[in-house]
Amino acid sequence: MAKNKTAITPTREQDYPEWYQQVVKAADLAENSPVRGCMVIKPWGYGIWENMQRDLDKMFKDTGHENAYFPLFIPKSFLEKEAEHVEGFAKECAVVTHHRLEPGPDGGLVPAGKLEEPLIVRPTSEMIIGSMFAKWVQSYRDLPLKINQWANVVRWELRTRLFLRTAEFLWQEGHTAHATKEEALEETRLMLDVYADFAENFMAMPVIKGEKTEGERFPGAEMTLSIEAMMQDRKALQAGTSHFLGQNFAKAQEISFQDSEGGESHAWTTSWGVSTRLVGALIMTHSDDDGLVLPPKLAPKHVVIIPVLKGDDTEQKVLDYCESLRSEIRELQYAGRPIECWIDKRDVRGKKWDHVKKGVPIRLEVGPRDIENDGVFMARRDQPKASGVSRSELLETLPDVLQQMQDGLFERALQMQKDNTKEFDNLDDFKKYFEGDKPSGFALCHFTDVPEMEEILKPLKVTPRCIPLADNDTPGKCIFTGADTNKRAIFAKAY
Amino acid sequence: MAKNKTAITPTREQDYPEWYQQVVKAADLAENSPVRGCMVIKPWGYGIWENMQRDLDKMFKDTGHENAYFPLFIPKSFLEKEAEHVEGFAKECAVVTHHRLEPGPDGGLVPAGKLEEPLIVRPTSEMIIGSMFAKWVQSYRDLPLKINQWANVVRWELRTRLFLRTAEFLWQEGHTAHATKEEALEETRLMLDVYADFAENFMAMPVIKGEKTEGERFPGAEMTLSIEAMMQDRKALQAGTSHFLGQNFAKAQEISFQDSEGGESHAWTTSWGVSTRLVGALIMTHSDDDGLVLPPKLAPKHVVIIPVLKGDDTEQKVLDYCESLRSEIRELQYAGRPIECWIDKRDVRGKKWDHVKKGVPIRLEVGPRDIENDGVFMARRDQPKASGVSRSELLETLPDVLQQMQDGLFERALQMQKDNTKEFDNLDDFKKYFEGDKPSGFALCHFTDVPEMEEILKPLKVTPRCIPLADNDTPGKCIFTGADTNKRAIFAKAY
Ligand SMILES: [Zn+2]
Ligand SMILES: [Zn+2]
Numbered sequence: 001m002a003k004n005k006t007a008i009t010p011t012r013e014q015d016y017p018e019w020y021q022q023v024v025k026a027a028d029l030a031e032n033s034p035v036r037g038c039m040v041i042k043p044w045g046y047g048i049w050e051n052m053q054r055d056l057d058k059m060f061k062d063t064g065h066e067n068a069y070f071p072l073f074i075p076k077s078f079l080e081k082e083a084e085h086v087e088g089f090a091k092e093c094a095v096v097t098h099h100r101l102e103p104g105p106d107g108g109l110v111p112a113g114k115l116e117e118p119l120i121v122r123p124t125s126e127m128i129i130g131s132m133f134a135k136w137v138q139s140y141r142d143l144p145l146k147i148n149q150w151a152n153v154v155r156w157e158l159r160t161r162l163f164l165r166t167a168e169f170l171w172q173e174g175h176t177a178h179a180t181k182e183e184a185l186e187e188t189r190l191m192l193d194v195y196a197d198f199a200e201n202f203m204a205m206p207v208i209k210g211e212k213t214e215g216e217r218f219p220g221a222e223m224t225l226s227i228e229a230m231m232q233d234r235k236a237l238q239a240g241t242s243h244f245l246g247q248n249f250a251k252a253q254e255i256s257f258q259d260s261e262g263g264e265s266h267a268w269t270t271s272w273g274v275s276t277r278l279v280g281a282l283i284m285t286h287s288d289d290d291g292l293v294l295p296p297k298l299a300p301k302h303v304v305i306i307p308v309l310k311g312d313d314t315e316q317k318v319l320d321y322c323e324s325l326r327s328e329i330r331e332l333q334y335a336g337r338p339i340e341c342w343i344d345k346r347d348v349r350g351k352k353w354d355h356v357k358k359g360v361p362i363r364l365e366v367g368p369r370d371i372e373n374d375g376v377f378m379a380r381r382d383q384p385k386a387s388g389v390s391r392s393e394l395l396e397t398l399p400d401v402l403q404q405m406q407d408g409l410f411e412r413a414l415q416m417q418k419d420n421t422k423e424f425d426n427l428d429d430f431k432k433y434f435e436g437d438k439p440s441g442f443a444l445c446h447f448t449d450v451p452e453m454e455e456i457l458k459p460l461k462v463t464p465r466c467i468p469l470a471d472n473d474t475p476g477k478c479i480f481t482g483a484d485t486n487k488r489a490i491f492a493k494a495y
Numbered sequence: 496m497a498k499n500k501t502a503i504t505p506t507r508e509q510d511y512p513e514w515y516q517q518v519v520k521a522a523d524l525a526e527n528s529p530v531r532g533c534m535v536i537k538p539w540g541y542g543i544w545e546n547m548q549r550d551l552d553k554m555f556k557d558t559g560h561e562n563a564y565f566p567l568f569i570p571k572s573f574l575e576k577e578a579e580h581v582e583g584f585a586k587e588c589a590v591v592t593h594h595r596l597e598p599g600p601d602g603g604l605v606p607a608g609k610l611e612e613p614l615i616v617r618p619t620s621e622m623i624i625g626s627m628f629a630k631w632v633q634s635y636r637d638l639p640l641k642i643n644q645w646a647n648v649v650r651w652e653l654r655t656r657l658f659l660r661t662a663e664f665l666w667q668e669g670h671t672a673h674a675t676k677e678e679a680l681e682e683t684r685l686m687l688d689v690y691a692d693f694a695e696n697f698m699a700m701p702v703i704k705g706e707k708t709e710g711e712r713f714p715g716a717e718m719t720l721s722i723e724a725m726m727q728d729r730k731a732l733q734a735g736t737s738h739f740l741g742q743n744f745a746k747a748q749e750i751s752f753q754d755s756e757g758g759e760s761h762a763w764t765t766s767w768g769v770s771t772r773l774v775g776a777l778i779m780t781h782s783d784d785d786g787l788v789l790p791p792k793l794a795p796k797h798v799v800i801i802p803v804l805k806g807d808d809t810e811q812k813v814l815d816y817c818e819s820l821r822s823e824i825r826e827l828q829y830a831g832r833p834i835e836c837w838i839d840k841r842d843v844r845g846k847k848w849d850h851v852k853k854g855v856p857i858r859l860e861v862g863p864r865d866i867e868n869d870g871v872f873m874a875r876r877d878q879p880k881a882s883g884v885s886r887s888e889l890l891e892t893l894p895d896v897l898q899q900m901q902d903g904l905f906e907r908a909l910q911m912q913k914d915n916t917k918e919f920d921n922l923d924d925f926k927k928y929f930e931g932d933k934p935s936g937f938a939l940c941h942f943t944d945v946p947e948m949e950e951i952l953k954p955l956k957v958t959p960r961c962i963p964l965a966d967n968d969t970p971g972k973c974i975f976t977g978a979d980t981n982k983r984a985i986f987a988k989a990y
Binding site: 031033034035038039040041042043046047049050066067068069070071072073074075076077078079080086091092093094095096097098099100101102108109111113118119120121128131132141147151152154156168170346348 | 526528529530533534535536537538541542544545561562563564565566567568569570571572573574575581586587588589590591592593594595596597603604606608613614615616623626627636642646647649651663665841843
């Protein structure tokens with residue numbers, strides 16, 4: 001590719017949303033399916049999700065959670081039980097009304113066997129899991145109950161974008177029940193910490209941990225915590241949420257227990273989740289105008305070896321060299337697992353750019369000349385220049401190089417977040433910051449959670465993202481009303 | 496528990512189907528949900544499935560397959576494309592007809608937003624995956640395409656049994672496309688071998704690899720291979736299938752490619768799957784009248800340590816001893832992973848029997864007296880007697896003991912299968928073997944695949960399970976018609 005020419009058209013600057021779609025396509029991560037709003041996650045994209053699952057799952061288990069599986073369907077009557085929850089989730093969902101197809105008059109198939117009660121394809125599982133918790137919890141000895149589920153969910157969406165917003169998506173949902181309010185609050189915070197740890201140390205994506213304002217809470221929750229990340233177009237993306245549900249769901253579903261003194265209490269519940277949306281966040285945080293850039297910890301494969309075949313008698317020698325190099329690389333460990341390495345022997349043009357666009361962290365090229373020097377030609381996805389390196393040095397430094405890349409991606413993203421977070425005490429400046437369609441960033445402002453705020457924010461297409469946990473007691477005046485307040489929130493345009 | 500009394504009532508001999516339900520319940524594996532036909536898989540049951548997934552997934556990847564994810568929904572028109580497939584799958588399925596719930600006249604919610612085309616919740620994904628393959632395959636260079644999906648599927652079932660037959664179940668479905676018939680046939684056989692390897696070496700469940708007769712084939716397949724296992728009631732259970740689909744699906748979906756000479760051909764496809772049904776098979780193969788028995792390779796946890804607490808000043812010493820023992824055990828490896836061990840400190844009665852019923856392979860009890868001797872009291876789930884063992888011996892032999900248990904379970908099951916497989920050349924003996932409801936077994940007989948066979952088998956409730964691959968050329972006479980034939984099949988009552 002010639003200088004100044006990029007592998008992805010348009011560039012981020014030219015058209016960010018379209019750039020995103022083109023990166024997803026060029027890296028062969030996913031595509032739209034014939035089913036409206038549902039995506040197909042292709043092997044390279046699914047490989048990223050599998051790595052996310054593996055690392056998150058370990059963190060959930062290390063914090064005392066167990067996996068289980070609950071039904072895909074929820075009886076309609078269950079959704080009618082918790083008023084706010086219905087309001088939030090019952091609107092756009094897939095409704096199963098029949099359980100059979102029969103031959104129709106014109107040779108096709110028609111729905112038959114009407115169900116007595118329609119079933120909803122789960123948009124989230126609070127209600128169905130809660131109904132089981134009600135059976136399982138009798139005594140304080142049965143608590144806490146700490147369950148996680150990996151599953152698919154469906155929310156009928158009109159405007160979809162691969163990974164970011166799809167009708168069906170994959171996620172995990174944690175559901176826990178506790179004997180006391182304090183314990184449930186602790187769990188809610190603990191799981192937010194787990195998400196933040198994962199985002200920063202695995203995704204190399206800096207996040208702000210905070211509490212949602214009332215208008216942005218999960219339907220039925222008393223408190224919603226979230227992690228918010230800044231994408232390269234400076235918009236916010238909510239990357240994970242952890243909800244303290246109080247006793248609301250426990251009361252709607254009769255999750256109650258006999259405490260140690262023999263009294264009867266309702267349990268305190270939480271729920272928390274992250275989804276394949278994280279893959280979208282990962283893409284938008286690190287990728288560049290040549291395609292996907294992956295933090296090594298989540299790359300499905302770390303290293304590709306490209307044999308440079310000249311069509312002469314050196315070919316077998318080059319291939320043998322590649323094979324032995326691969327064996328040695330696979331014996332190395334990075335971040336607790338073997339370094340994944342494969343040899344791309346395909347006889348196709350533009351191979352090198354395939355790997356650039358897919359974000360393979362390290363590309364090694366091996367030709368007859370390199371072998372003579374017992375070395376390889378090495379390119380890092382995060383650096384523009386490639387260079388020769390001896391085999392011994394490569395093997396010695398590879399795990400460190402991967403960690404350098406991981407750290408470098410995080411630092412770069414953190415710098416970007418810092419550079420684009422501004423404090424405002426003046427409403428006019430705040431409005432100017434967000435006006436129009438140009439990239440803005442995060443605004444940190446004192447505020448009070450009042451209706452006026454919504455009215456000012458709406459035309460700006462800005463929402464309060466969260467009240468940062470790390471910043472909860474700085475006196476000042478609400479930017480919207482001038483009232484005294486100790487609370488500040490992050491405001492931004494968001495995905 | 497007193498002698499001659501069992502932890503599970505009824506026993507296998509008294510009422511096998513009810514024994515099965517009671518084992519599932521006592522081991523806390525799964526239970527029915529409020530949604531008709533859908534089960535809840537509880538942590539101990541899901542832990543077994545997770546282990547199955549981990550080992551199978553590795554085998555799929557080692558044989559060159561990649562994971563991906565396809566939509567939950569299938570447009571109705573897709574199911575109408577392959578005639579035999581429709582016939583087989585379109586009958587009992589969950590049909591989504593609406594995409595919204597709206598407040599109804601009586602305060603409840605009613606389905607709204609009728610879909611132009613109904614969507615079917617996937618009963619299997621040949622049609623939706625095939626439609627993507629049609630896009631992805633253009634040239635012979637795009638082949639083979641070897642994809643696997645881990646997913647939930649739904650088949651509306653009237654009579655359900657936990658794990659064995661449920662409306663929703665979890666499974667994996669492999670889908671591959673090849674340039675030649677030979678390659679597709681090879682894949683079909685390879686994946687059957689993978690399943691047999693998994694069944695025998697991980698589940699400790701001996702299986703017979705064979706080909707299905709025409710009447711038992713997958714709808715739309717040209718050849719279905721299966722592995723068949725014998726349960727302890729001597730019924731057969733089909734534990735995995737691998738289908739050679741010929742060009743049937745490729746033609747219905749236009750999966751075609753340009754070959755190396757520039758000509759246009761249809762691809763040859765295969766599909767293969769195993770499901771949470773395997774958990775049912777595992778239970779029925781090994782468990783006894785005291786509950787679940789697990790092959791150590793698939794046990795969610797291998798060892799439980801029970802501190803014997805006397806309520807005096809020895810308690811802390813006992814707990815410390817247990818902690819240090821656990822640390823040492825977790826450093827040991829069995830079958831390529833750390834030995835999973837936990838300490839059950841609960842203050843409840845009947846703890847020991849909990850672990851027996853759940854099939855924990857090794858139970859260790861540690862009291863003050865044991866510590867003095869630097870030993871533990873050890874019980875193996877596969878042996879009636881427990882005995883003292885020194886700490887050093889325990890740590891030295893634990894991985895071997897687990898492997899002995901694994902091997903022992905396989906040997907016992909294999910003996911049972913051999914003892915209950917009989918050859919028949921006489922139809923009267925064959926009929927007598929299967930008459931009534933008493934346990935029968937497998938019958939190996941010469942046969943020809945003719946309509947008369949079905950008529951004779953139906954009243955006996957017997958089906959041809961498979962034509963064993965290992966036995967495909969022994970001359971003889973068809974037991975049903977007397978015609979000369981070289982083929983033999985296994986006949987049995989089946990799940
Ligand atoms: Zn301020
Ligand atoms: Zn014979």
